[in-house]
Amino acid sequence: MTADELSEELGALLAIADSEVDNSILSNFTEARNDPNVIDSTSTSLDKIVVQLKKIGKELSIDLYMQPHITSLQRLNFLLKYAAPIVGNHKISPVCDNNTFIKMAKVGRDLRKDFGKKVPLSVTYPGMVDGKEYIIASVNLTEGTPVHNIPAEYKGFPLLVDYGAFKPSCDNRQFQPLKPGISIGDAEIDNACTLCALFSAKNQDKEYLLTVKHRVGDVDGSVIQPGKGTLNDHCAHVKFADLSIDDSGMLVDYAFCEIDKCCELISNQACGTQVVINSVQSTLDCESEDQFIYVYKVGRETGCTKGRMLPVLESVIITELFEEAKSANGLLVYGIDGKFENVYVKEQLEFKLIK
Template sequence: MPTIELNCLLHGDTPDIDNIFSVEIDAEMAVSKLKEIIKEKKQDTVYFDNVNFKLWNVSESNEKLSILFENPNAIIEKKLEGKMLAETDRVFEYFSHELNKEYIHIIVEVPGYHLTFASCAKRKELVPSDKIIFKEDSFEKESEIIGIAKGIRIQFINKSEKYKLYSFIEFIEKVNESRELSSEKETKSSVGQNMIKNLMFHLHVSNEHLSWSDFHKHLIRQRKLTKDLENTMMNEDKLERLGGRKVLSIQDDVVFEKLSAAEDAFLEKFRRDEISATNFGLVDGKEVIIVMLDLPEGSLLKFYLPPVFEGFPVIIDYGLVQPFHRSYHEKLMPGISIGWFNNPPNALTLSPLVQTPSVPGGFYFLTARHGVGKKGSPVCQPGKVDDGCATVTKYNSLSIDNDGYLIDYAFCRLSNNNRVPETDQNKIYGAEINVSSFKTSVGNDDLNRKVDVKKVGKSTFFTERKLKYKWVYVRSAAFDPPKNGYALRVVGSHGPFAGPGDSGAPVFDRDNRLLGIIHGGVKDQSSTYVIPINLIIEHARQRRHVQFQLL
């Protein structure tokens, strides 16, 4: 699909040329990527207090969108037939047809950005003696705030008659009635967006005269400063730090499911770029949610996180998901240690041996890209000084794909085919296990299902744990700078599933099918993050037009 250009409007801005902004995106990319692009473009003018802002596909003319300002309580979904974009969907699922370049395509709904008189009164941003003025050419109407204790009250005078108004819509209606009675009514603008542009505010305490646009920016800026201060004070008083305490896994299946659901709900509400990963477990005998922050240890938080969520204490820690890269075997087989001639040297784990029909006679092994060099780099086996046992091929990637998934793999071609065992080529080192096949998909039937998994790695050798087919959002230090993406998570029951040096280690199920390879984990916690083999095989097929199969 080609790159498309989408016209966007923040819900709270008038739909005129000054406020409409455009973004470009590959239509194959996920909606989550579109949200990142919008956030980056507007972060200087918009306070994204809640990163889970909504995107609505409306594809409407500017005139029709004026209903958002004539009626602040208008529901986008019902009044404008808007459709909310789901983060995991791809952009082309909503915009596959030809777009009208003159229309608004997306309304960006950021909590707190759309102002109403009632919300301003509640926050005491409009107070008694402040004035609201409508001025258009020679026509001018002035009204005054006379009360806010029980909701806003506005005194409006028209030809010696006084009216008490209680909302933005009532004020607009009275102004419009006055305009229609004026002798110049044929020159007046229509109800809606143009009327908003002609509003002025006189704030008597600061003696400021502000247009609607300036008033809006002023309040959003003040709300941000206030929220930052409140959040910092609340977090410092109430949030608990992990502080090196041990995290144990949840053994009870019922409690496990409750915490898993709570973790999902927590991320839905509070996810932000500073959160590198979430987890749950037992700390000092308490069932807790753990939030890893990509911030210097001990930093003051400038955003809000609850000390308790859905009945579970929230504990914070600092750091990123770390990639798990850390004696000589004549025969190369899954589970043994391999490395890269860099400084300092890396160590990681060799995964299954494969071949491809497109390169007859070539044998490859799979491992993690973050632990080896670029195309052409030699891969060695620690314990013997030589030119390497294999070479990194072009079939490698360390990236975030269009759907937001973490991709980390490298197929390395063996330098000497004689080092492949004559039989049982994919027998796991030190274990009576042969990798039988690839698990070629993670379907809807798999999601949220727990399975027993095994792995053999360089550092922690043979381990068995539980994997729940659930995509978790992590921030990985394998990238510079760190990046966010989705991966599968394995939870250790008695200690970690993997550790430094186990990057690339094969993970397989009870039927000895290869599920994926190890990417990394979080220090002092039992969680390990896995790159599914189906993503690896499909990525190599789409990007490099190559199909790998087990020996």
């Protein structure tokens, strides 16, 4: 039998069933084949085999032409054993059981503490994939990159790797009178964001709207409604704003915009609902890992969407807000139904809600 025939036979004998191999891992195997961590591990494994054979008086004899195949199979075995599987095209659904959700969210935070310095974890969260509970570990890496320095299972829950980071949200919607849930934006840029709540300043005959700094530009900039329009749609100008990460690592992203007196103004009844915003809270009364808070977001097109929030500050990786990806602390809302996007404001502000 020739060398090529022997190689082909060895490949057939050691073939791994497709069902046991993640396609993303296979497609990226050639890119990771020279990874020093993989090479060191496989070399060590081969050395152990030689030592064990010597103990029983045997020697390992491998023809030179077979060595590359053996090494490649060892590397593949290493990746299959230690690389966490990838979400891929599978749909991620929310975990419905509240107790399980709280438990999994805590496990996700522990995973970040243990492996956050080894892997660029954007966020970890509970999810259901194909009817099974998983901790989803989203990494700030190129899609398909093998992630073999976090476990495939952690504290009793299997892991799935996803790719991406937090990005500022943007949506374009049609005109609505000013009220929470409608779309506004920067007059100089084709974008849009959600109006959060309407306020009046103490001892002033002025009204303000609250939104995010990253979508309405700098102080004194013109704000239009709807988000995609012209200066004729001007409704406010930015009065106070901040977009930064403070000394404690907290993401601060807000803009108070003074509303034109000619604008049609109504109460703080959220768009498309009977919900009226009567109060705001800019600080946490307490941090609890054992109970969550229901959070609602409204929009003209999305309607009222519901989410769950644990009152615990968590570290995430954010892109596009700054010149480079940065880590920041914030409150995470896990969507229950529909698309959920939200904004949180850290600063204490001397305003009162419009009734």
